[in-house]
Amino acid sequence: MPKSPNDKLQGTLTLLILRALRTRGPIHGYGLLEHIHAASNELLQVEEGSLYPALHRMEQDGWISAKWEITEKGRKAKMYSLTARGEKQLAAEHENWERLTRGVARVLRYS
Amino acid sequence: MSWLKRWRNTFRPERLDHELEDEFAHHLAEAADRLETEGVTHEEALRISKLRLGNYSIQKEKTREMNIALWLDQTRADVLYGLRQLRMSPGFTAVAVISLALGVGANTAIFQLVNAIRLKTLPVEDPQRLVIIKYQQPSHRSGWGSGRNVELTYAQFQQMKEYGDPFSGMFAFSGERFNLAKGGEPRFAEGLYASGDFFRVLGVPAVLGRTFSAQDDSESSCNAGAVISYAFWQREFGGDAQALGRKLSLDGYPVPVIGVAAPGFFGVEVGVHEDVIVPMCSDRLISERSRIPLRYAWWLSIIGRLKPGWTLERASGFLRAKSRQIMQATMPAEYNPSFAKLFLTNKLYAADASNGVSGLRREYEQPLYVLLAISGLVLLIACANLANLLLARATARETEIAVRLAIGAYRRRLVRQFLVESLLLASFGTLLGCGLAVGLSRSLVALISSSQNQISMDTGMDWRVLGFAAGLAVLTCLLFGLLPALRATRLSPVSAMRAAGRTVTTTREGFSLRRALVVTQVALSLVLLAGALLFVRSFRNLLTTDPGFQAKGILAVGVDFGKARIAADNRLSVYKDLREKFSTVPGVLSVGQVDLTPMGGGSWDENVGIGGEAAATSHKQGWFNYIGPGYFHTMETHLLAGRDFDEHDTAGSKKVAIVNEQFATQFLRGKNPLGQTFRLETEAGKPEPVFEIVGLVQNTKYEELREDFRPIGFFPVSQNESPRSDANFMLRIAGSTALIARSVKARVAEASPSMGVEIRPFSAQIADSLLRDRLMATLSASFGFLAALLATLGLYGVIAYMVARRQKEIGIRMALGSARAGVIKLVLREAVALLAIGLSVGVAISLWAGRLAQSMLFGVKPRDLLSLSLACGLLGAIALLASYLPARRAAAADPMTALRIE
Structure with missing residues (x-):
């Protein structure tokens, strides 16, 4: 099974990150990759090259906030968490996604 | 965020x-x-x-x-x-940029002066560590104050070296104007007597030759060599390296040039660019009467460099604690016991000297701050005007804004765009203003300079000035740009779209903002106009005040025969000889000699004892002068009783005096002064001299025009026991000044070619004493005028806008039979209301702000009702005229055209 490059799809990556942050709460960039990989049953593999720019953009938009912390392994890591504004964004994007998939599914089913 | x-x-x-x-x-x-x-x-x-x-x-x-x-x-x-x-819209842009440039330019120019006089540090090594030693006021010192730095004596400088703990080095200096000419018309250079460590402590090197050091400045072997400034080297020697070793004639004494100081170094006094610096010991060689051995000669300032670890406060505390010892060791022997006791209570302290010393500061610091405030208000008015213009523009762009909001533009982005536009205007205005400021600040310096007191100042742009200008740009941009930007983008897209193309109905609020702006403008410009009137009237009072003499038609002639080396015994006959020579010059009506010319900067005060009273303990302060016979006649000062001095008053005859009315009323309590006697305070151990009053004259001003009349006593110059080697003569003339001046010079040369002579109209000297008042009157008047103009434009704009907005209503009124006068009244009512509010706010601010200018006024109170009502009347009249024009236009319009526009 080929690795799905679906983080190329506009907006999906944001939704994935927001959603992951909501359940996994302050977490560093590598942890996010791992989490998305595991949670999707290894179907999704977010590319490192897209993850960090996305995180920084979202931080600037005020959807997520970051804090430097020392991890259990004793390493300095930037931990991201969801802000109130991010919660709202997540809700909106989630709804968009639902609508999109429903629509796409219907079109595909249509014969 | x-x-x-x-x-x-x-x-x-x-x-x-x-x-x-x-x-x-x-x-x-x-x-x-x-x-x-x-x-x-x-x-x-x-x-x-x-x-x-x-x-x-x-x-x-x-x-x-x-x-x-x-x-x-x-x-x-x-x-x-x-x-x-x-x-x-090039028209709008031009108006905006030019009005901003004027406002920013004026502010920056004045700030450049404030910067040069007050803020800039000296261009020397680590100026922050320099402190100047001063007397705590009130101090008890008397004696001979000589030169520009009348702070300490030479004995005290020597003594200070014993108490030099806080300083890694210190030096004394005294400003002096040297005459470079060897006779005839004098040519002055600014000079400095400086102690040996001067250049070492300041850390100023020589670019050519060498600077002098402590070895050159020793009392036993004085090595008098001059270090000249870089500018003087360029000016006088054309930057020629051969200048080293050439002799300069300083007040007739030849001194070789030993070095050229680093470029940019001007000394330690702001406003004076020193040309020649000589070691202090050369005072013995150059000065006619050396001040070094005199314990009562106050002629030095001392600057020290703090040692690491010493702060200003600590050094001050140290000096205060040691003051008594220093006073004890440097007490002038001439002081009588009661004054000696007071002298011991004097306290010294250290003050910051990082930006040098300056006599300009005392005189101009406050006026400059007032001017800065005034020009700041003008800028504020200009900003209000621009805000008004921008509001009008925003109204015109309403449709565009509405469309952009409707298709999803963020309001934040639109506001930002408006602000960027304003910032562009502000930047252009500021750039142009900085250009203006360079020229303006130079003319300001020229305005406070006179031929006698040349002020040289580095008003260049530094980071402070640039920062100030940039700050102004941002501030003005926010002031005039923010409100219109917020207002313009506040409309809801739907209502704006609907209103587009039709008369505007949604911006009533915007209109009340414009009204508020106009009220502010009127109020502020009233403050400026009233202030301007205060300064102008004060200046006029000074010009028309009666000084007790008639300055017009008087030629002041100063003769310096220091180089002619005339013994003190012969000087009285030289005086007489010169008086007689001058009186034969064609066109000279009369000649009077005077020791201290009025308003000339010199002053001599002494305690007076009336009758048998001891002068030393009388606490009666009088001012004095030596004059020759015919002085009062020449000056047209009226002799009220008794006689003038004459040839019979000689060194051997009874000591006589003429006093003025103030002297008679204050000290003699109105008794007939003739025949009364008074004493003068003198050195300890000598009997106080007694003078008999032989005449009474009207009051005259002594040191400055703004002073109250002081009690003055005049003595005959023929009874002066130590006549000076220079003399001042007042000639009342009729005819060509230039011609008479030439003959006078010829007569002096006849007497001796080595005598120096300086001639100028006495009225010019009086005018020089009013430079500060002239500066305030001229500048505040032009700012006031500018402010009134801007406010009038603002009011015109608002009324015109209101008329345009209500054109339909006016058309209907007229169609229904309203008379033209009624329409005019309708429009004017609005203008009068705005004006009334603005004026009353302005009056309140003026009454409050007047206090700030109090000390600079002469003959007018800061809460002067006349000035205030004049300003109100003036501003009211032009403003009403400005609003009458759109009113008449509205009334003259054909009602049908007005209605058809819809």
Whole structure:
């Protein structure tokens, strides 16, 4: 099974990150990759090259906030968490996604 | 604040870089850990995860660009859009830029002066560590004050060296104007007597030759050599290296040039560029009467450099504690016991000297701050005007804004765009204003300079001035740009779209803002006009005040025969000889000699004892002068009783005096002064001299025109026991000044070719004493005028706008039979209301602000009702005229055209 490059799809990556942050709460960039990989049953593999720019953009938009912390392994890591504004964004994007998939599914089913 | 963060990222990329690097490092470590659990070696794991993360620096770039690129791109777009908008309305742009440039230019020019006089530090090594030693006021010192630095005596400087703990070095100096000419018309250079350590403590090197040191300035062997300034070297020697060793004639004494100081160094006094600096010991050689051995000669200032670890406060405390010892050791022997006791209570302290010393500061600091406030208000009025213009423009662009809001523009973005446009205007205005300021500040310096007192100042642009101008640009931009921007973008898109193309109905609020702006303008310009009237009237009072003499038609002639080496015994006959020579010059009506010319800067005060009273303990202070016979007649000062001095008053005859009315009323309590006697305080151990009053004259001003009349006593110059080697003569003339001046010079040369002579109209000297008042009157009047003009324009704009807005209503009224006068009244009512509010606010502010100018006024009270009502009347009249024009136009319009517009 080929690795799905679906983080190329506009907006999906944001939704994935927001959603992951909501359940996994302050977490560093590598942890996010791992989490998305595991949670999707290894179907999704977010590319490192897209993850960090996305995180920084979202931080600037005020959807997520970051804090430097020392991890259990004793390493300095930037931990991201969801802000109130991010919660709202997540809700909106989630709804968009639902609508999109429903629509796409219907079109595909249509014969 | 995402916006803030982006801003921060843009300007602090290195910080962001570090954060990114840390984050990627963490990522690599985690990824490698994971691979290692799968059995890959540590090195291999690192390699693989690095590969997976991809090109490190591209990653970094990509992440960072996100921040800057977007922001820069939007800003670039806004700037381009703003420029296009401005280009589309060149008239508006020109008015805005020019009015801002005038306001910013005036403010910056005045700030340049404030900067030069007050803020700039001396161009020497580490100026922050320099302190000047001063007397705590009130201090008890008397004796001979000589030169510009009447702070300490030479004995005290020597004594201070014993108490030099706080200083790594110190030096004394005394400003002096040297005459470079060897006779005839004098040619002055600004000079400085400086102690040996002067250049070492300041850390100023020579660019040519050498500076002098402590070895050159010793009392036993004085090595008098002059260090000249770089500017003087260029001016006098054309920058020729051969200048070294050439002799300068300083007050007739030849001194060789030993070095040229570094360019940019002007000494330690702001406003004076020293040309020649000589070691202090040369005072014995150059000065006619050396001040070094005199314990009562106050002629020095002392500057010290603080040792590391010493603060200003600590040094001050140290000096205070040692003051008594210093006074004890330097007590002039001439002091009588009661004054000696007071002298011992004097306290010394240290003050900051990082920006040098300056006599200009005392005189001009306050006026400059007042002027800065005034020009600031003018700028504020100009901003209000611009805000009004921008509001009108925003109204015109309503449709555009509405469309952009409707298709989804953020209000924030639109406000930003408006502000960028305003910032462009402000920047252009400021740039042009800075250009103006360069010329303006130079003319300001010229305005306070006189031929006798040349002021040289470095008013160049430094970081403070540039910062000030940039601050003004941002401030003005916010002042005139923010409100219109917020107001313009506040409308809801729907209502604006609906209203577009029709008369505007949604901006009543916008209109009341414009009214408020006009009220502010009227109020502020009233303050400026009233202030201007105060200064102008004060100046006029000074010009017309009766000084007790008639200055017009008087030629003041100063003769210096120091170089002729005439013994003191012969000087009285030289005086007489010169008086007689001058009186034979054709065109000279009469000649009077005077020791201290009125308003000439000199003063002589002494305690007076009336009758048998001892002068030393009388606490009656009088002012004195020596005059020759015919002085009062020449000056047209009326002799009220008794006689003038004459040939019978000689050194051997009874000591006589003429006193003025103030002397008679204050000290003699109105008794007939003739025949009364008084004594003068003198050195300890000598009997106080007694004078008999033989005449009474009307009051005259002594030192300055703004003073109250002082009690003055005049003595005959023929009874002066130590006649000076220079003399001043007042000639009342009729005919050509130039011609008479030439003959006078010829007569002096006849007497001796080595005598120096200086001639100028006495009225010019009086005018020079009023420079500060002239500056205030001229500048405040022009600012007041400018302010009134701007406010009138503002009012005109608002009334015209109101008329345009109510054109339909006016048309209907007229169609229904309203008379023209009624329409005019309708419009004027609005104008009068705005004016009335503005004026009353202005009156309140003026009454409050007047106090600030109190000390600068003469003959007018700061709460002067006449000035205030005049200003009100003036402003009211022109403002009403300005609003009458649109009113008449409205009334003259054909009602049908007005209605048809809809």
